[in-house]
Amino acid sequence: MAASTIPYRSQNNRSGASFAGVGRFFRWWRDELASLIPAALLPYPRAAGKYLWAEFEADGIVLRVARGGQLADAGKVALSARDEDSNKLAFKALYGKSRRPALGLSIPSERILRKTIELPLAVKENLRPALAFELNRQTPFNADQAYFDYRVRAIRPKAGQIQVELIVSDRRQIDRELAMLAKWGHPCQVVAPTDELAGEPRYANLLPPEARARTTLATKWRYAGMALITIALLGATLAIPLWQKRAAVIVLNGEAANMKQQAQAVDDLQHSLAKASAEYQYLLERKFKRPAKVALVEEVTRLLPDDTWLSSLEVKANEVVLNGETNSSTKLIRLMEGSSLIQDAAFNSPVVKDRNNNLERFQLSAKIKETSAAEALGQQMQTPKQPATTRKTGGQR
Secondary structure, eight states: OOOOOOOOOOOOOHHHHHTHHHHHHHHHHHHHHHTTSOGGGOOSSOOGGGEEEEEEOSSEEEEEEEETTEEEEEEEEEOOSSOHHHHHHHHHHHHHHHTOSEEEEEEOGGGEEEEEEEEEGGGGGGHHHHHHHHHHHHSSOOTTTEEEEEEEEEEETTTTEEEEEEEEEEHHHHHHHHHHHHHTTOOOSEEEEGGGSSSOSSOOOOSOGGGSOOOOHHHHHHHHHHHHHHHHHHHHHHHHHHHHHHHHHHHHHHHHHHHHHHHHHHHHHHHHHHHHHHHHHHHHHHHHSSOOHHHHHHHHHHHSOTTEEEEEEEEOSSEEEEEEEESOSHHHHHHHHTOSSEEEEEESSOOEEOTTTOOEEEEEEEEEOOOOHHHHHHHHHHSOOOOOOHHHHTOOO
16 A cells, blocks of 8 residues: 655744754753663563564564664564464564563564644543544544554644644554464564654554553562662662751761860960959059059158158058148158159148247158059159158158
């Protein structure tokens, strides 16, 4: 039967074309991953390279395998109409050499009818029954006379249309070929166009869904087990780094806590040292803020002239009070102002002249100068010590 093909014209817009390369990449990636799965665990349909493909010709059966995107001949069985047992033995011998676990029936292109049709988008969920109904209108066969499969080419939601490529072949001849192979002990699990086995990544399967190989319960459990293992591995892949980071964080937190304790200990020590230093400095400041009383007595003794006698010398909190007699009280203020330890000298009361000894009685006070500890120490280091003159502070006339 001559193939009737209506050329497919892409209706994709610019945005659809931009994703075409992405779709091809993911299809390639899927096929590469699928090739790593053992043949016994592959879901239906398997890759074309997992089957030994049998194609009936006029004088025999050609066996082919798909390798590297091409179909390669594995051998040919010449059919003899008189000796069916010889045909069976020859086929079994050739099949055993191929080392393929499953057998597929390939249909040459001259027996395939392809047609691209458009249907309402509403039939998308029941596309196979709708196509079976359309076979009478679109092909020379009805649903009972043909095996068919389809491939969705485009969906146009705005137009409410779905574009489908319909692939059809005569059922009677395929049934005869399937019956012969099944009689020889090799039932076919798939019927596919020969020209798609080396080109299309997902070839069409002309067998109806009820005649296709079904996944057994054991296989479903294997798939479920593999899915659980995959999920477990994925969870472990995600959880192990998190667990390792958590362990590292716990270790770092412990080290940080130790370092914090050490830093707190150092900080407490610094505070204690600063407090002790401040207390020590406070005592020094209190000690050296004002001159010592001995130094004040020496200073007053040095400043007073020889004609001056003191009856009392009183050192208060911040002043010195002098009581005594002198020949001339007017010069006492000037002498006291020349001191480095006292300042602001002044008489507390009027000067009174004693008629008995002709001396002036006075009461004089002066403020004690405040100095820093360093200045006080420097003065003590520089000022030589002189013995006090008892004649000025406590002697008798």
